Amino acid sequence: MSKLNNKVAVVTGGSSGIGLAAAKRFVEEGAYVFIMGRRADELAKAKAVIGKNVTTVQGDVAKLEDLDRLYAAVKAEKGALDIVVASAGFVERMAGEQVTPEHFDKTFGTNARGAYFTVQKAVPLMRKGGSIVLVSSALHLKGLPEHGTYAATKAALRSFVRTWAAELKDRGIRVNNLSPGAIDTPIIAGQFKTAGEADAAKAFFASITPLGRIGQSDEMAKAILFLASDDSSYSTGIDLVADGGITQL
Numbered sequence: 001m002s003k004l005n006n007k008v009a010v011v012t013g014g015s016s017g018i019g020l021a022a023a024k025r026f027v028e029e030g031a032y033v034f035i036m037g038r039r040a041d042e043l044a045k046a047k048a049v050i051g052k053n054v055t056t057v058q059g060d061v062a063k064l065e066d067l068d069r070l071y072a073a074v075k076a077e078k079g080a081l082d083i084v085v086a087s088a089g090f091v092e093r094m095a096g097e098q099v100t101p102e103h104f105d106k107t108f109g110t111n112a113r114g115a116y117f118t119v120q121k122a123v124p125l126m127r128k129g130g131s132i133v134l135v136s137s138a139l140h141l142k143g144l145p146e147h148g149t150y151a152a153t154k155a156a157l158r159s160f161v162r163t164w165a166a167e168l169k170d171r172g173i174r175v176n177n178l179s180p181g182a183i184d185t186p187i188i189a190g191q192f193k194t195a196g197e198a199d200a201a202k203a204f205f206a207s208i209t210p211l212g213r214i215g216q217s218d219e220m221a222k223a224i225l226f227l228a229s230d231d232s233s234y235s236t237g238i239d240l241v242a243d244g245g246i247t248q249l
Helices: 017-028 040-050 064-077 101-125 148-171 195-208 217-228
Strands: 008-012 032-037 054-058 081-086 126-135 174-180 239-242
Touching (some): 008 017, 032 040, 040 054, 081 101, 101 126, 126 148, 126 217, 217 239
Parallel strands (some): 081 126, 126 174
16 A cells, blocks of 8 residues: 555655655655646756646745745645655855855855745645655764754754644644755755865765665655554654664764
């Protein structure tokens, strides 16, 4: 039996990487999925990859009017919502002394503010027994140069999860956090000027990961499915760390 039969899900950042992998797996498990992303061409490709039971909404989680359009589409097409995965994220490597207000605001605007209002605006549509999953990062557990603002936004997500889990428990809505390690997604390549630099970064992360490799998007999708489905029915407020052991050993 499929794990998400007749469930309705929203996945932000659903046009690539972890978000796309999660959306694809949700549909395979019987869900109808709304995916949101900033680039129309990437959304079209994602829709083709997922193949069925998917609606795309172009938008930026940092813009509240775009989130309003997303949930208006959910309400118009399905009427209610069961699962929210806040996966949209932005990372720009920058040493602390080089951080500008613009960099700071963009990072927090997408990763922390965007995730916060993604959830806030979803809650009125959510049915009892719903599940919210925030995609954080294991970097909130570990200091890494040039990632200070990014890591801080991911620590904010961990904090949001605890509060929302307490606030929404009486409605039967569970809220959990996923903290991936280094994952082979386009977000790594986006931090570097050349493919060679990106490959070197992947090799470095693999070398410091106890399991000896970086993770794959589908591995994170499996973890998200666990948190979104009844397989994790007795878990709320948790931080599921899936990082190959890099922050644990």
